Amino acid sequence: MSTNILERTSRAVGKEIILSGRRTPIYRSVDVLVCGGGLSGVAAAVSATRGGARTLLVERNVVLGGNGPLSFDLALASVDAGFAAEVLKRLEQSGDAGRDLFGDGLVHDPEALKYVLLDLVQGAGVQLLLSSWAADPIIREGVVRGAMVENKSGRFAIPAAVVIDATGDGELAMRAGAPMRALYEPATIAMNYRIGGVHFARALKGQADWPRRIAEAKGSGALSSDQPDTLALYGVTDAARERGVAYVRGPSCRIDGASTIAHLGEQEARARTLIRGFLPFLRTLPGLEESFLIDVAGAMQIGRLRHVVGGHVLRMDEVASIREQEAMAETVDPCLRPRGLSGLLVTGRAVSAEPAAWQALGAGGSLALGERAGTLAVQDLAALSAT
Ligand SMILES: Cc1cc2nc3c(=O)[nH]c(=O)nc-3n(C[C@H](O)[C@H](O)[C@H](O)COP(=O)(O)OP(=O)(O)OC[C@H]3O[C@@H](n4cnc5c(N)ncnc54)[C@H](O)[C@@H]3O)c2cc1C
Numbered sequence: 001m002s003t004n005i006l007e008r009t010s011r012a013v014g015k016e017i018i019l020s021g022r023r024t025p026i027y028r029s030v031d032v033l034v035c036g037g038g039l040s041g042v043a044a045a046v047s048a049t050r051g052g053a054r055t056l057l058v059e060r061n062v063v064l065g066g067n068g069p070l071s072f073d074l075a076l077a078s079v080d081a082g083f084a085a086e087v088l089k090r091l092e093q094s095g096d097a098g099r100d101l102f103g104d105g106l107v108h109d110p111e112a113l114k115y116v117l118l119d120l121v122q123g124a125g126v127q128l129l130l131s132s133w134a135a136d137p138i139i140r141e142g143v144v145r146g147a148m149v150e151n152k153s154g155r156f157a158i159p160a161a162v163v164i165d166a167t168g169d170g171e172l173a174m175r176a177g178a179p180m181r182a183l184y185e186p187a188t189i190a191m192n193y194r195i196g197g198v199h200f201a202r203a204l205k206g207q208a209d210w211p212r213r214i215a216e217a218k219g220s221g222a223l224s225s226d227q228p229d230t231l232a233l234y235g236v237t238d239a240a241r242e243r244g245v246a247y248v249r250g251p252s253c254r255i256d257g258a259s260t261i262a263h264l265g266e267q268e269a270r271a272r273t274l275i276r277g278f279l280p281f282l283r284t285l286p287g288l289e290e291s292f293l294i295d296v297a298g299a300m301q302i303g304r305l306r307h308v309v310g311g312h313v314l315r316m317d318e319v320a321s322i323r324e325q326e327a328m329a330e331t332v333d334p335c336l337r338p339r340g341l342s343g344l345l346v347t348g349r350a351v352s353a354e355p356a357a358w359q360a361l362g363a364g365g366s367l368a369l370g371e372r373a374g375t376l377a378v379q380d381l382a383a384l385s386a387t
Pocket of ligand 1: 060
C-alpha cells in the first residue's frame with residue numbers, strides 16, 4: 001500500500017491543479033532549522049545551538065511541549081543523563097514532578113514542563129518562531145536545504161544547511177519523498193481533563209465504589225449511556241494533592257491511521273460535550289462534591305501515524321542503545337537519517353523504528369533522540385563547511 005498521504009488525498013479527490021512557481025521572501029537563513037517544538041524538537045534545537053549552530057525552531061502552536069502536555073499525557077521516565085535528565089531535574093527541583101498518588105509512575109505538571117522547555121530554549125539562545133507552520137521542504141539537487149513556513153504574515157522561505165523534522169508525523173520527510181511506513185493500527189485515544197477542589201483522602205476511600213455508582217447513574221438516566229463506564233484520576237503529585245488538583249481520563253474513541261481529521265474533530269466535540277455532562281455526576285461522589293473543571297486537554301492526540309524508513313530501523317532489542325553513547329553512532333544515527341535523502345534528519349515520534357520499539361522509548365526517548373539529532377546536525381554542518 002502506498003504510504004504517501006499526498007497521493008492518497010489526490011486519489012480520493014480525483015482532481016489536482018498545477019501551481020506555478022512564485023517569488024517567496026526569505027525570512028532568515030540559518031545553519032539548522034528545527035521544525036516542531038515538542039520534546040524532541042526542543043532537545044534538538046538546544047543541542048544544535050549549544051554545539052555552535054545558528055538554530056531556528058519553528059512551532060505551529062503558541063507554546064512548546066507538543067503532544068504530551070497538549071493532551072495531558074504526563075508520564076515521565078526516570079533518567080540520569082543528557083538533556084532528558086536536565087528537564088527532569090528542573091521539574092523535580094520546583095516540585096513539579098513526582099510519583100503519582102494514583103500509581104501512574106513518575107508524572108509532571110504540563111504547564112511547568114512548557115516553562116522549563118521555554119527557559120532551556122531561551123537560555124541556550126535558540127531563535128524561536130511560534131505560530132508558524134513548516135509547510136514544505138526546499139529541495140535543491142535532491143538535497144533538503146530549508147523549508148517553507150506559513151504564518152499569519154504570509155509564506156516565507158527559510159534556507160538552512162540542515163533541517164530537522166521534529167513534527168512528530170514526519171511531515172517534511174513525507175513531503176520530501178522519504179520512504180514512510182504508515183501505521184493503520186487501531187488505537188484508543190482519550191480527551192482528558194483537569195479538575196480542582198478534590199478532597200483526596202475521602203475520594204481515595206470511595207474509589208472502589210465508582211464503577212457501581214456510574215452504572216447506577218446510567219441506569220437511572222442521570223448519566224447518558226454513552227458516558228464512560230469508569231472514572232480514573234491520575235497525575236497527582238504531592239504538590240497537586242495539596243492544591244486539590246487531579247487529572248481525569250476522559251471519554252475515548254477508537255481511531256486508526258485512516259481516520260480523517262474531520263472524524264477526529266467530531267470525536268473531540270463529542271468528548272467535550274460528554275465531559276460537561278459528567279461533571280454534575282462527579283460532584284455526587286465523596287471527596288469530589290466541590291470539584292470543578294479547570295481545563296480540558298487541547299486535543300485528543302494520536303500517539304503515532306507513521307515512521308520514516310531510515311538507514312536503520314530501531315528494533316526492540318536496541319532500545320537501550322539510546323542511553324549508551326558508544327552505541328549511538330552505529331544504532332541510533334542511521335535511524336535519524338531517512339533512507340535516500342540528505343540534508344534532513346527525522347527525530348521524535350516519526351523516527352525510523354519498529355512501532356513497539358518507539359513505544360518503549362517513552363518521553364525520555366523523544367528527548368534523547370532529539371538531543372542526538374542536534375549533535376548530528378552540528379557534525380553535518382562541520383562536514384559541509386570542510387568541503
Ligand atoms: C496518545 C499518546 C500516546 C503516546 N504514546 C507514546 C508511545 O507509545 N511512546 C512514546 O515514546 N511516547 C508516547 N507518548 C508520549 C509523548 O507524547 C511522546 O513521546 C512525545 O510527545 C513525542 O515528542 P515529539 O517531539 O516527537 O512529538 P510531539 O510531541 O508530537 O511534537 C511535535 C511538535 O511539532 C509541532 N508541529 C507538528 N507539525 C508541525 C509543522 N508542520 N510545523 C510546525 N510545527 C509542527 C507540534 O505542534 C508539536 O509541538 C504518547 C502521547 C500520547 C498523547
